[in-house]
Amino acid sequence: MKVSYNWLKELLGIELSPQELAKKLTAVGLPVETIEPLASGLEQIVVAELTAVDPHPNADRLSLTTVNAGENTYSIVCGAQNIKAGDKVPLAPMGSTLPGGLKIKKARLRGVESEGMLCSAEELELELIQTSDGLLQLPADSVPGQSLTRCLGLDDYILDIELTANRSDCLSVRGLTTEIAATLGKKYMLPLPRPVPEAGDGVAIDIQTEHCPRYTGMVIEGVKVGPSPLWAQLRLLACGMRPVNNIVDATNLVMLEWGQPLHAFDLNKLPAPAIAVRQARSGEKIVTLDDKTRELTPEMMLITSGDKPVAIAGVMGSLDSEVDAGTNSVLLESAHFAPLSVRKTAKALGINSEAAARFEKGIDPAIVVPAAHRAASLIQEFADGRPGKLVSVGQEQDLTAKITVDLERVNRLLGTDIQVPEAREILDNLGLAVSEGEVRTQFTVKVAGRRQDLRLEEDIAEELGRIYGLDKVPARLPVAPVTLGMRTRSQRLEALVRETLVGCGLNEMVTYAFISPEQVAKTKARAGVPIANPLTRERSQMRGEMLPSVLETLAVNLAQGRAGAALFELGTVYRSAQPLPAQHTNVVGALCGEAPVHWQGAAQYDFYAIKGVVEQLLAALGIDAEYIAAAPEQYHPGRCALVKCQGKELGYVGQVHPEICVAVKLEKPVYYFDLSFGALIALSPETISFQAPSRYPAIHRDLAVEVDSDVTVARLHGIIEQIGGELLESVQCFDVYSGANLGPNRKSLAFALSFRHQARTLKDKEVQALIDKIISGLEQEAGARLRGR
CATH class of the missing domain: 2.40.50.140 (Nucleic acid-binding proteins)
Structure with missing residues (x-):
């Protein structure tokens, strides 16, 4: 917001230098970016x-x-x-x-x-x-x-004030003068304009959309278009605006003064002596004042005359109805448009007008009519216009709010000792009405529509702190009981997951939670949650799965010349649900390309490598899982397993389907796991029981059996564990063989079995008896045959 120093000084009657005024504004949260002279080099003229x-x-x-x-x-x-x-x-x-x-x-x-x-x-x-x-x-x-x-008045300075989005009231001299006066311990409210004498009939107005609560129009005849008075032009220049003509300059001056955007139509260029406010029709077009053709959508609001668009409501007028040197009658518009509607329209069309900047942040509904009278009086002064009747349609929205304030709580929050009389004076100087409450330190603050940023007690606390002076707040260390900080169980398990996966040689990545529809389609991922107002199409969905993000990161790494990559992430996924979308945390990891070089030479990542990572992770969490062959469409049909524990699904581990790798331009196989972190938390035991190792020796036996090629290792593993019982300490498949000597569709599986008793030394005959039972069980339940028989 650029504003004239002389204008502020003239209204407030202050003797502060531009630098002193800038310091005051900055101290209350309105930082002045620059101070520039309006004109230079004219000192000798x-x-x-x-x-x-x-x-x-x-x-x-x-x-x-x-x-x-x-x-x-x-x-x-x-x-x-x-x-x-x-x-x-x-x-x-x-x-x-x-x-x-x-x-x-x-x-x-x-x-x-x-x-x-x-x-x-x-x-x-x-x-x-x-x-x-x-x-x-x-x-x-x-x-x-x-x-x-x-x-x-060229001895002026331009103050460029950086405003936050919530301070729309300071997009006007009206708001700035109130702020400055409050910082000086005074009250100043810009006097309301006097209504101009009205004559004749007004224009017909029809509001056909809910996004326009109020619309006013006034016909002003007999205007003589030309340059504005020098003082008006210089005031506009000092506020960063270019003078156009006396009609447009009058509306811009009122906007700068009161924060109410206005627009003037050439009455004789309107198709009909009537105005309608409606939503645009699909495909409708308008040529705006910047001489660009804009195609409209039904979400955009229009001002029309004779059903022809003459302005995009709150954004910009049409070239066909602009005021020029031949204009002799104008229709002056002053209205209240819904902020969200104007914001979406301006963004969709790429228009950054001064009017849109104010409407989209919210204007004061109470100033719509007074601003119209002020503009009419200036047009009367600048262009000899004769104001007609002001026609107003719709109701003034009541945006006032009442906030109950407990000053003791405010002082605790700010660390101040503001007394009740001082607090009331500060709020009164800011134009906020204060009424007493039942308790002396409690009162009710009535906030007018011009301060739509004040809705909570904390907002009032901020106002008191700003004007009281944050530099006056004493530096005190907070007094609070000291407690021992502890991680939650979820945080402890997160740390354990990260520590374990890093120990497995994986690097942690942090990817965007937003993805594009194209990524979803290429990776056949679960649909996520669409974003209503995305910044770009590439980030228009909240991901339903993390696979698209992982593959994108792998592709970038390998495209930079890396031979391989081992990555993991503990991130969020989003699923559509009622009444609101659900958010879940998943643990994912991926291996692709060559494993790090070691003394045995280069090796390629494979299914067993990624499965080993999952096994090590689950072991660290104390989860005993089983792996069941599965074939979801995202995975290679013969190299994927469903990970389950106690009947609950944890996720999948396997090779990503080669077609997906081709789609995302990955030439090397990708091995991937995706586990639900919530399920891991639920299944990980909260306490770990200690069992002392046996002092007695173990007996080891190797067992090789022939089975049909469709019999899985997991199935035999389960049979062996069930029969072996408590004496079976461990079982591991260490060899898989198939060859012509075994016959078609047959394979050999070799297992290493370890037996141990906790209280005594086992005898060979006890172990042999168990081995015989295991062989018998394998023969009966899986059709296995002892190798060599």
């Missing part, structure tokens, strides 16, 4: 009055002028044609330097000496000021000899 204008004796297009510059009179040759005796114009006397660097010296022009230079706006680098061709005509009450900067 003064006001001069033409006392005589005579023809040049030797040139038809030059004039010989006599000028009064206060204490001195000069004779100056001038080529401008728009001058006459009595005009007040800028004078660059001898010895002065113009902003462009030109030094003024005494010169002879066609035989006549000239003792200075009379200047145009362009020569003074004030070309943004709208004037007629020739010399810059100064106000009639200008004093000869006075500094030009003082005469025109």
Whole structure:
């Protein structure tokens, strides 16, 4: 927000320098980014009055002028044609330097000496000021000899204030003056404009959308479009806006003054003497004031006349209805548009207008009508307009709020000792009405619609703290009982998971939780939760699975020349549910390409490597799982297992389907696991029981059996464990063999069995008896045959 220092100073009657004022604003949360002079290089230019204008004796297009510059009179040759005796114009006397660097010296022009230079706006680098061709005509009450900067108010400074999104009230001089006065311990409320006398009939208005609570329109006839008064143009320039003409400048001045955007239509360019506010139709188009054709959607709100769009509500008017030099009657619009509707429309169309910036943050509904009267009075002053009847349709929204405040709680929150009278004075200076409560330190604050950012007691506490002065808050260490911090069970298991996977040689990654529909389609992932207002299409969904994120990260790593990658993540996934989407935490890991080089040479990651990682992770968590062959569509149909424990599914481990790898441009196989962290927490024992190792020796036996090729190791493993009972300490498959000597569709599996008793030494015959039972069980339940029989 850019604002004129002189404007603020004029309204408040303060004597603070621009730097002091900036410091005050910054201290209350309105930081001033820059302070820039409105104009520079004009210090030597003064006001001069033409006392005589005579023809040049030797040139038809030059004039010989006599000028009064206060204490001195000069004779100056001038080529401008728009001058006459009595005009007040800028004078660059001898010895002065113009902003462009030109030094003024005494010169002879066609035989006549000239003792200075009379200047145009362009020569003074004030070309943004709208004037007629020739010399810059100064106000009639200008004093000869006075500094030009003082005469025109060019001794001004532009304060550029950085505003947070919640402070829409400070997008106006009205809000800023209230803030500044409060910091000085005073109260200042900009006086409401007086209604202008109205005459004649008004325009018909029809509101057809819920996004426009109120719309007012006033016809102003007999306007003469031209440049605004110099003071108005300079005020706009000091606020960072370009003067356009007296009609548009009047609406912009009111917007800067009151924070209410307005718009003026050329009444004669409207298709009908009526206005309708409605939603756009699909495919409808409008050419806006920036001469761009905009295609509209039904979510956008329009101002129409005769069903033809004449403005995008709250954003920008149409080129067809703009005010120009031929305009003699205007329709002045002042309305209240829904912030969300304007924000979405402006963003969708890529328009960053001053009006949209205010509407989308929320305006004060109470100022809609007064702002229209203020603009009408300025148009009457600037352009000799005759205001008609103000037609208002809709109701003023009541956005006031009542907040109960406990000052003792506020002081505890801020660390201050603000007393009740001081708190009431601060709030009153901010324009907030305070009424007493049942307890002395409690009161109710009524917040007007202009401060829509104040809705909670904490908001009032912030206001008190800002104005009281955060620099006055004493530095005190907080007093609180010291407690021993502890991790929750979930946090402890998270740390254990990370520690275990890092120990397995995996690197942790942190990926975006947002993915694109294309990623979902390529990886055949579960659909996530769509984002209503995504920043980009690439991040338009909250992921339902982590596989797309993992494959994207692998592809980036391998594309940079890495031979292999071992990654894991403990992240969130999102599932559609009622009434709200659900969020879950999963543990995923992936191996791809070559394993790290060691003394045995390079090796490729495979299914057994990723399964070993899962086994080690589950062992660390105290979970005894089983692996069941499975074939979800994301995995290789012969290299995937469902991980289960106590009948509950933990997730999957296996090789990602080669078609998916091709789709995401991964040339090497990817081995992947995806486990539910919630299930791991539920199945991991909270306490670990200790069992002392047996002091007695173990007896080891190897067992090789022939089975059909479709019999799994897990099935035989289960039979062996069931029959072996408590004496079976461990069982491990250490060899798989198939060959022509076994016959078609047959294979050999070899197991290493270890037997041990906790209280005594086992005898060979006891172990042999168990071996015989195991062989018999394998033969009966799995059709196995002892190898070599």
